[in-house]
Amino acid sequence: MQWLLIGTCLILAVAFVVIILHYKKKTSRQINELKVSQKNLEFALQSGRMGTWEIDLETNRVKCSNEMLYLWGVTSTEFDGDRSILQSRVHPNDLEKMKAAIDKAIHNEVVYEMEYRIFPYPGIERWVISRGRCTFAPGTKKAIRFSGVVYDITEKKVKEEELKAAIKIRDQFLMMASHELRTPLTCMQLQLQVAEWDLKHRFPEAFTFERIESNIKKNNQHLSRITRLVEQILDESKISQGRLIMLFEHFDLNDMVADLIEQYKVTAEFSGVEVIFSPIEKVGGMWDRFRLEQVFLNLLINGIRYGNKSPIRISVAKEGNNALLSVRDEGIGIRPEDQKRIFERFERAANDKEVNGLGLGLFIANKIVTEHGGEIRLQSELGKGSEFTIVLPL
Numbered sequence: 001m002q003w004l005l006i007g008t009c010l011i012l013a014v015a016f017v018v019i020i021l022h023y024k025k026k027t028s029r030q031i032n033e034l035k036v037s038q039k040n041l042e043f044a045l046q047s048g049r050m051g052t053w054e055i056d057l058e059t060n061r062v063k064c065s066n067e068m069l070y071l072w073g074v075t076s077t078e079f080d081g082d083r084s085i086l087q088s089r090v091h092p093n094d095l096e097k098m099k100a101a102i103d104k105a106i107h108n109e110v111v112y113e114m115e116y117r118i119f120p121y122p123g124i125e126r127w128v129i130s131r132g133r134c135t136f137a138p139g140t141k142k143a144i145r146f147s148g149v150v151y152d153i154t155e156k157k158v159k160e161e162e163l164k165a166a167i168k169i170r171d172q173f174l175m176m177a178s179h180e181l182r183t184p185l186t187c188m189q190l191q192l193q194v195a196e197w198d199l200k201h202r203f204p205e206a207f208t209f210e211r212i213e214s215n216i217k218k219n220n221q222h223l224s225r226i227t228r229l230v231e232q233i234l235d236e237s238k239i240s241q242g243r244l245i246m247l248f249e250h251f252d253l254n255d256m257v258a259d260l261i262e263q264y265k266v267t268a269e270f271s272g273v274e275v276i277f278s279p280i281e282k283v284g285g286m287w288d289r290f291r292l293e294q295v296f297l298n299l300l301i302n303g304i305r306y307g308n309k310s311p312i313r314i315s316v317a318k319e320g321n322n323a324l325l326s327v328r329d330e331g332i333g334i335r336p337e338d339q340k341r342i343f344e345r346f347e348r349a350a351n352d353k354e355v356n357g358l359g360l361g362l363f364i365a366n367k368i369v370t371e372h373g374g375e376i377r378l379q380s381e382l383g384k385g386s387e388f389t390i391v392l393p394l
């Protein structure tokens with residue numbers, strides 16, 4: 001009987017030891033698994049530049065991950081759980097909204113989510129998004145903890161801002177373009193309405209040779225303006241999509257200039273402008289003739305528009321390995337502070353309010369010349385005139 005008792009005790013003791021050993025092994029395996037998943041979580045949070053935070057609502061102290069401290073530009077030695085250290089780096093305009101959003105989330109028992117700006121270092125702004133929720137004491141409505149995650153969305157915000165700015169520029173451009181197109185279209189429409197009225201009322205004076213000739217001239221001018229604007233709009237869109245294609249051929253700049261001056265003789269005469277050009281030497285090279293015609297015409301037409309009816313002098317020459325094509329007027333000139341800006345998209349100088357335009361001609365001209373490996377030089381003085389020189393590698 002006694003032996004039986006001792007035997008049972010022994011079996012029980014062995015079973016107890018085996019159970020303890022089994023659970024110890026299981027617990028240490030679970031601890032290891034927990035450590036691994038914690039490491040994985042940390043890695044995932046770090047990769048997503050995501051930090052975690054937890055506010056003890058009773059003490060108002062905060063625990064946060066190293067990644068969050070890194071986002072805030074605070075070192076772990078600097079941080080002792082004081083919430084105000086973190087709050088002092090939040091943009092003042094966002095701080096009040098953030099506090100209100102947290103209060104609302106606790107009160108309404110909903111998820112908190114907010115995008116706001118922080119300043120981790122002086123002069124450095126970072127956008128973050130924070131999401132969190134409240135934990136209540138079991139079986140009560142007492143909020144005890146508020147915890148969540150925060151991550152860096154600066155890149156997304158910067159792209160968003162760039163996109164907004166691009167859309168704004170597009171909208172302004174569309175407005176400007178429609179306004180510019182409406183002016184010649186309205187003039188043409190008016191002229192047609194008047195002609196229709198004259199026809200209907202059999203008004204013979206309206207159909208003299210001179211009247212018809214003058215109307216055709218005016219309409220041609222309006223049409224060239226519309227064509228020029230549409231071409232500029234199409235080219236601008238090609239440039240922004242990187243689709244401006246160059247077709248190089250060998251030709252002499254003097255021939256190109258002489259042909260175009262001949263074509264634009266009527267326009268210049270109509271505007272009361274003398275165009276002076278005397279070729280000196282042959283200046284040939286491999287360039288895109290169609291595109292360079294466009295550049296030269298833009299400079300010539302600008303000379304007529306902004307030249308105060310002064311003569312326009314054109315010259316073609318060689319300088320080292322470059323060909324130079326200059327267009328000089330003695331018109332309104334350009335202020336030094338505007339001289340770089342006018343080559344940018346949609347930019348116009350401040351001193352030309354009477355003349356309409358999209359501010360695209362020089363932008364396109366500059367792109368075409370740089371595609372040739374050249375540049376456009378500008379020398380100008382306000383009130384004295386301007387000289388634009390196209391420099392092309394020979």
Ligand code: ADP
Nearest residue numbers: 302306333342348349352357358359360361362
């Ligand atoms: P726009 O269609 O507005 O003329 P451009 O890109 O051709 O566009 O020219 C940009 C601006 O540069 C013009 O609005 C004008 O202010 C200035 N500009 C261009 N050419 C001349 C010139 N010859 N004299 C004075 N200002 C000029």
